[in-house]
Amino acid sequence: MSSSLQVPFVDLSRQFKSIEAELANEFFAVGRSGTYIMGDRLESFEKKIADYVGVNYALGVGNGSDALFLILKALEIGDGDEVITVPNSFIATAWTIIASGAKPVFVDVDESMNMDSRLIESAITSSTKAIMPVHLTGRPAMMNGINKIASAHKLFVIEDAAQAIGASYYGKRVGSLSTAAGFSLHPLKNLSVYGDGGLITTNNEDVFKKLRKLRNHGLVNRDECEIWGFNSRLDSMQAAFAEVKLKYLDGWNTRCRSIAKIYQKQLTKKIEVPLDMEWEECIYHNFVIRTDRRDELMGYLKNKGIDTRVHYPIPIHLQKAARTLGYKHGDFPHTEKYAKTMISLPIFPELRDEEVDYVVQSINCFFD
Ligand SMILES: *Cc1c(COP(=O)(O)O)cnc(C)c1O
Numbered sequence: 001m002s003s004s005l006q007v008p009f010v011d012l013s014r015q016f017k018s019i020e021a022e023l024a025n026e027f028f029a030v031g032r033s034g035t036y037i038m039g040d041r042l043e044s045f046e047k048k049i050a051d052y053v054g055v056n057y058a059l060g061v062g063n064g065s066d067a068l069f070l071i072l073k074a075l076e077i078g079d080g081d082e083v084i085t086v087p088n089s090f091i092a093t094a095w096t097i098i099a100s101g102a103k104p105v106f107v108d109v110d111e112s113m114n115m116d117s118r119l120i121e122s123a124i125t126s127s128t129k130a131i132m133p134v135h136l137t138g139r140p141a142m143m144n145g146i147n148k149i150a151s152a153h154k155l156f157v158i159e160d161a162a163q164a165i166g167a168s169y170y171g172k173r174v175g176s177l178s179t180a181a182g183f184s185l186h187p188l189k190n191l192s193v194y195g196d197g198g199l200i201t202t203n204n205e206d207v208f209k210k211l212r213k214l215r216n217h218g219l220v221n222r223d224e225c226e227i228w229g230f231n232s233r234l235d236s237m238q239a240a241f242a243e244v245k246l247k248y249l250d251g252w253n254t255r256c257r258s259i260a261k262i263y264q265k266q267l268t269k270k271i272e273v274p275l276d277m278e279w280e281e282c283i284y285h286n287f288v289i290r291t292d293r294r295d296e297l298m299g300y301l302k303n304k305g306i307d308t309r310v311h312y313p314i315p316i317h318l319q320k321a322a323r324t325l326g327y328k329h330g331d332f333p334h335t336e337k338y339a340k341t342m343i344s345l346p347i348f349p350e351l352r353d354e355e356v357d358y359v360v361q362s363i364n365c366f367f368d
Contacts, residue, residue, distance in 0.1 A: 007346050007355045009307040012187055014350035015252075016194075019244060023194075026240040036236050038216070045239040048246055052166075053175040055201045057208035060234025061215050064162040064184025065092040067198040068132070070232060071180045072100035074210040075156050077129045084123050085132040085160075086115045087317040087327075088335040093134055093160050094316045102129065104325065106317050108332040113137065113274075113288065116334070117145035124149075130156040135164035135174050137311070138190065138256075138283035139274070143169055143177040158182070161201075163285040165191045166253045170279050175201040180211075185234070185242060190256070190285055191249050193238040252349035256284040259347050259356055263287055266360045270367040286311050287347040289363075294341050297366055304362045309344045 016023070030041055042060050050058040061067050077083060078101035085093055087106040097104040107123050110116040115133045131150050133141035141159075150157045159181035161167075164174045175181040183189075185197030202208050210227075213220060218229030234242075260282070264273050272290040276282055288311065291297055298308050315335045317327035329336065345359055 004305070005355065005358045006305040007307060007351075007359055009309055009344070009346050010188065010348050011350065012192075015348075018350070019248070022244045023241055026244055027237065030237045030240045033236075037233060039236050041236045041243070042234060042239040045234075045243040045246070048243060049199060050201065052246065052249075053173045053181075053201045055176045056203045056205070057201065059200045059208070059211050059215060060239055061198045061200060062232035062234070063196040064182055064186060064189070064198040065096050066215075066230070066232040067162075067182030067184070067200045068092065068096040068158065068160060069099055070211055070214050070230065071158050071182055071200060071202075071207075072096065072102065072130070073214055073230075074207050075130065075158075075179065077102050077156070080127060081129040082125060082127040083130045083132050083158075084120060084128060086134055086136075086335070087315045087332050088113060088312070088338060089134045089136060089160065089316060090162070090312065091316060091319065091321075092162070093132065094322070097132070103127075104316075106327065106332060108334045109136075109338070110334065112139060112142075112277075113338060114139060114141040115146065117142045117149065120146065120149050124153055124155075128153070128155060130158055130179075132158045132160055134160040134162075135167060137274070137288055138164045138167050138285035140164065140167050140169035140174050140177075140280050140282070147177070156180075162186075162189065164283060165189070166249055167283045168281045176203070179204060180207055185238070190253060190283055191242065191245060193234075193242050193245075195235075195238060197234045197238045197242065198232075199234070253283040255349040256347055257282070259351060260284045260287050262356050263289075263345060263347075263360065266364075268364045268367045271363070284347055286344040288342050288344050290338060290341040291343070292341060294343055297363070298343055300366045301359075301362055304358075306359055306362055307346065310339075310342055311344050313339055315339050 046058045081102040107119040157178035159178045161181045162184035180202035183199040185193045218227040
């Protein structure tokens with residue numbers, strides 16, 4: 001085992017270098033076109049994304065958080081309303097609900113680390129307007145159960161699909177399984193741009209038409225404003241880059257899935273690894289293992305030159321900002337336990353076989 005190997009948690013420059021000539025062409029094409037906001041390049045990317053996800057409409061917006069926030073606005077969710085979501089997620093899942101004026105109401109996650117649909121019903125009140133499941137780590141949430149409860153109670157469902165572009169559930173892609181879905185094109189996400197970017201997908205024409213105004217100052221054309229809006233659009237240059245990258249997305253996701261398979265097969269049984277169910281295709285935005293010796297193992301791997309992370313060490317309901325929501329330690333036992341036992345291992349398409357092997361051997365060595 002080579003001890004001089006350094007395994008980064010992620011190295012975005014490897015992917016950039018692999019397609020830099022194509023990206024440079026787009027830089028010149030968009031630059032020479034003279035159109036940098038909205039326009040053909042954005043529209044052509046939006047069409048391709050709608051086809052890819054399997055929905056009627058897609059919209060490019062400023063970032064993944066804005067995608068969720070604008071969906072809430074378009075559905076007229078705000079002051080006095082409640083949105084059910086999970087405390088085991090990136091903080092944006094919750095703050096976008098707060099920013100809309102509504103209150104996030106958390107339910108715990110299950111072994112899959114996604115929303116436990118058995119807990120939803122008891123969290124519903126007369127103020128509940130929507131359920132916002134997260135497809136955490138690129139694994140689809142249990143949408144059938146969630147949608148069934150939502151339709152029985154006449155609630156919207158909003159997918160936080162920021163980590164899951166390309167993942168599928170019973171043969172359908174995430175982003176097509178709800179009223180509307182938000183995706184992030186942040187550099188760390190599986191389809192990414194060179195700055196901030198986000199996407200909304202929906203099959204609902206009214207929601208789409210409203211979102212088209214909301215993201216662009218409430219304007220219906222250059223001069224007429226129909227509703228108070230926001231400024232949140234995906235730049236034409238970023239859309240052109242993303243369109244290039246969309247061609248490679250399935251290949252990149254397949255590579256992440258095969259790295260995940262190696263981890264699942266070869267890592268010691270002394271840790272818990274994520275498992276794939278027959279109805280889903282997880283794209284492994286993150287590969288999260290669990291062990292009671294988490295901090296010790298992270299330190300050991302660090303000494304071996306292997307960089308790991310925790311997604312996320314502080315559950316949302318225990319963040320300082322969340323004090324006003326009135327939650328306390330012990331409210332969500334699974335989320336709180338996972339926060340102390342999770343480690344995300346390196347996983348990205350350009351991670352090399354010898355690096356994957358080195359991670360496996362190092363972890364197995366620690367437990368032996
Ligand atoms: C990244 C992410 C977001 C926010 O996306 P940005 O583009 O960074 O605003 C929201 N939810 C989850 C689960 C995310 O991982």
